[in-house]
Amino acid sequence: MEFTAAVIAELLKGSVEGNPEAAVHDVSKIEEGRAGTLSFLANPKYEKYIYSTVSSIVIVNEDFVPQQPITATLIRVKNAYEAFGALLRLYEEQKPKKQGVSKLAAVASSVSLGAQVYVGEFTVISDNATIGDHVQLFPQVYIGEHVKIGEGTIIHPGAKIYEGCEIGARCIIHAGAIIGGDGFGFAPNQENNYEKVPQVGKVIMEDHVEIGANTTIDRATMGATILRKGVKLDNLIMIAHNVEVGENTVMAAQTGISGSTKIGSNCMFGGQVGLIGHIHIASGVKIAAQSGISKDIKEEGLVVQGSPAFEFGPYQRSYAIFRNLPKIRNQLIDLEHKISDLTSRA
Amino acid sequence: MEFTAAVIAELLKGSVEGNPEAAVHDVSKIEEGRAGTLSFLANPKYEKYIYSTVSSIVIVNEDFVPQQPITATLIRVKNAYEAFGALLRLYEEQKPKKQGVSKLAAVASSVSLGAQVYVGEFTVISDNATIGDHVQLFPQVYIGEHVKIGEGTIIHPGAKIYEGCEIGARCIIHAGAIIGGDGFGFAPNQENNYEKVPQVGKVIMEDHVEIGANTTIDRATMGATILRKGVKLDNLIMIAHNVEVGENTVMAAQTGISGSTKIGSNCMFGGQVGLIGHIHIASGVKIAAQSGISKDIKEEGLVVQGSPAFEFGPYQRSYAIFRNLPKIRNQLIDLEHKISDLTSRA
Amino acid sequence: MEFTAAVIAELLKGSVEGNPEAAVHDVSKIEEGRAGTLSFLANPKYEKYIYSTVSSIVIVNEDFVPQQPITATLIRVKNAYEAFGALLRLYEEQKPKKQGVSKLAAVASSVSLGAQVYVGEFTVISDNATIGDHVQLFPQVYIGEHVKIGEGTIIHPGAKIYEGCEIGARCIIHAGAIIGGDGFGFAPNQENNYEKVPQVGKVIMEDHVEIGANTTIDRATMGATILRKGVKLDNLIMIAHNVEVGENTVMAAQTGISGSTKIGSNCMFGGQVGLIGHIHIASGVKIAAQSGISKDIKEEGLVVQGSPAFEFGPYQRSYAIFRNLPKIRNQLIDLEHKISDLTSRA
Secondary structure, three states: OOEEHHHHHHHHOOEEEOOOOOEEOEEOOHHHOOOOEEEEEOOHHHHHHHHOOOOOEEEEEOOOOOOOOOOOEEEEEOOHHHHHHHHHHHHHHHOOOOOEEOOOOEEOOOOEEOOOOEEOOOOEEOOOOEEOOOOEEOOOOEEOOOOEEOOOOEEOOOOEEOOOOEEOOOOEEOOOOEEEEOOOOEEEOOOOOEEEOOOOOEEEEOOOOEEOOOOEEEOOOOOEEEEOOOOEEOOOOEEOOOOEEOOOOEEOOOOEEOOOOEEOOOOEEOOOOEEOOOOEEOOOOEEOOOOEEOOOEOOOOOEEEEOOEEEHHHHHHHHHHHHOHHHHHHHHHHHHHHHHHHHHHO | OOEEHHHHHHHHOOEEEOOOOOEEOEEOOHHHOOOOEEEEEOOHHHHHHHHOOOOOEEEEEOOOOOOOOOOOEEEEEOOHHHHHHHHHHHHHHHOOOOOEEOOOOEEOOOOEEOOOOEEOOOOEEOOOOEEOOOOEEOOOOEEOOOOEEOOOOEEOOOOEEOOOOEEOOOOEEOOOOEEEEOOOOEEEOOOOOEEEOOOOOEEEEOOOOEEOOOOEEEOOOOOEEEEOOOOEEOOOOEEOOOOEEOOOOEEOOOOEEOOOOEEOOOOEEOOOOEEOOOOEEOOOOEEOOOOEEOOOEOOOOOEEEEOOEEEHHHHHHHHHHHHOHHHHHHHHHHHHHHHHHHHHHO | OOEEHHHHHHHHOOEEEOOOOOEEOEEOOHHHOOOOEEEEEOOHHHHHHHOOOOOOEEEEEOOOOOOOOOOOEEEEEOOHHHHHHHHHHHHHHHOOOOOEEOOOOEEOOOOEEOOOOEEOOOOEEOOOOEEOOOOEEOOOOEEOOOOEEOOOOEEOOOOEEOOOOEEOOOOEEOOOOEEEEOOOOEEEOOOOOEEEOOOOOEEEEOOOOEEOOOOEEEOOOOOEEEEOOOOEEOOOOEEOOOOEEOOOOEEOOOOEEOOOOEEOOOOEEOOOOEEOOOOEEOOOOEEOOOOEEOOOEOOOOOEEEEOOEEEHHHHHHHHHHHHOHHHHHHHHHHHHHHHHHHHHHO
């Protein structure tokens, strides 16, 4: 299928700059542009590529001011990245969706299956589970007893949902993710061996949540581990028992949240961040990659770095001096000599 | 089912303070208490909730001294957390256990299957594996050739045990855990490409070990990677080839242990800790979250922090000054000026 | 099977020192030597064991000079570790290989299957996939639509390859690895909710790549995430969308690479390293464990440490002073007193 700049601009409510009949049949990164493809420019770091790209059409922000001539036809929109995403979503939605229950799946007779679901080969749906309309369960997925899956949710191959967990509507769970494994709870007994504290809670995931590959969300000891609406978690993240993550909070890969910690909405955590347990993080907080959080953050929107973390600016200043510590030490030694001289002279 | 405070106190050998006929039918966290539920208070951080909770019964430590009036009936025991865990275990043990071998499992004819085992759908048990009595293998588990699983062990959906590994009795392995993958061993050849060093060893896991979701334990190059009795590993942990972890050592999520490192018993590692290879860690050592260990720790019970780590107290003191480095630098500049003044005057 | 020192030396083009008729039937680590086994000594840290080992034969580097008498027969070779690896590979290659397509696998009729492939139980191969000769797909593997797998590649139980990804020849993918999950791409919409940016690219893995257990490689937003020939990734690693990793680069466990970052060839990354997105790393760069890389590294072969990282030597020097910061602060206070004295006297 081919689309012209005029058609795309209409879809995106943007304006064409250049040839409205320029046509594309595929998409490409601007730095890997090919004739007949559509690209976008949002991150200024990539601006240099727009002057040499052979992509036929490039979507740009409406306030983009070229510094050199551009060959490609431009489509100007409010937010180039968002518009490009919207276009890809339109394209994806046109693809035929998998449907039907494979004869090689194991669906318990007590399961409530919605309309137009897809259940792939070797997927297990256990007793009393409830699967909403249009849900897609790829092959080798495991759905435990009494699990509820909201409408339109997609679960990729091999993800496992332990018994009793509740997944909202229009969620996406990637391959290998584990939802509802036991929290890490043990109590030492009189012989100083650890006895397991049974984890009798569950996981509640609200609507529009996306969970990355091989990420693990533990069930609560009691009550629920909760991911609020719109939470997005990257791959290999660990969410411990009884954690609560607020609406639209996003976390990059390999971050770990310890038990019972409560996180506000619209937070952004970098990769490999760690939070200790039983703390509260205000909404809008940003945490730099690899930081460690050891206590409450009460100020909304605070940006922190370090392990343990403190405010971003002061951290940067301390770290700049850390890099110069050998110089600092030499200055100190130098001063000691000078003072020793002065003292002997005094 | 309902239980009264009197009945629970008898089970736990505790004493009732309040109404012995107070009855509960569920459990709840003290901060999420509901009428008709049983809670516990162990962590002093949560004490404030006991004064407002509507939980009907709360288990507390026998030395707990309330600072305000409490509505709930109390049950005093030696160790509230352990007692609550014991109660949950009693409750869990009453639940009916899954049994029988699914017709949709693939069990090789040479497999030795114990009594009253459960084998879920699409689980594979390969040639010459030995499965002990009362073992529960959930759906989609893979058991390689010659693997041995001790009695009463539970393996959750999708966990994979490579050939030749030995799992003890009463272990729990969570979903997605991989036991016995190849160690990371390569030798550069003359063209400077890496040639794989085959990993011909195995993993030995003793009794009462618990392994978290998506944790990976690599097989030894030769010999065995060993987890001693009672080891508890959280999710997404990496144990490399030929590591040995001593009895009752516990590790929080996302920690990684490099090859051939030997760890003593009763150690406690925080989350996201990393250890280099070929070192020895004494028993009882505690490592703060996100720390990195680059050499032997010979002193039993030492507590360390940092990357690379050193003793906890000194680390805390150094880090406190790190936060104030801009101030330190300013003091230094100030001194330089003063000395310059003094020198010019001298 | 037994092999004599003479036979082994001939295979390895090495020379025997001791009894050429010494015979072995198994291998062992030198520190765990047993009579009738073959060991090797490469890491000088283990030299002490060669003087007490009861291994019958030990492979050593040709320039090894014993400091004490040795009981074992020695075989001297250019590179003991490589030679030992070569021997194990010979041994492994003799083992009978699994073959044939299990009746319990689900192979779509449009799949192109090579000669002498192995397809294990409950493995799914989706429409239009192409599987090369001698490929081994263990049980419970998922191969998406249009995936290509090169000849001789081995995929261990439960690994998942999303649609459209291309895997080279003679690769090894360990259990639970996820290849081609969606990149982490979202654009905030006008209501400040995150809209998914569909990830329409793929993963390209060239020949001789090895991927550890539960490692995740995300598909590109557009174009391809690329692992060049000979890349070796340990367990639980995260490679984000549009990353490119150069030839023979190796990464230890739990390392994470953010989106669109390009890494040169022959790099070595320690465990738990993190790289931000959109940066370039020159060839031959070495990164110490737990380091964080926040900007381009342009100098080939540079060794760095820290978070954010800088050169290894300077980092070590700064960190040595960090450990002594309380002493530095005391020196500073002491100087202030001395200057105050001098000033009052002046």
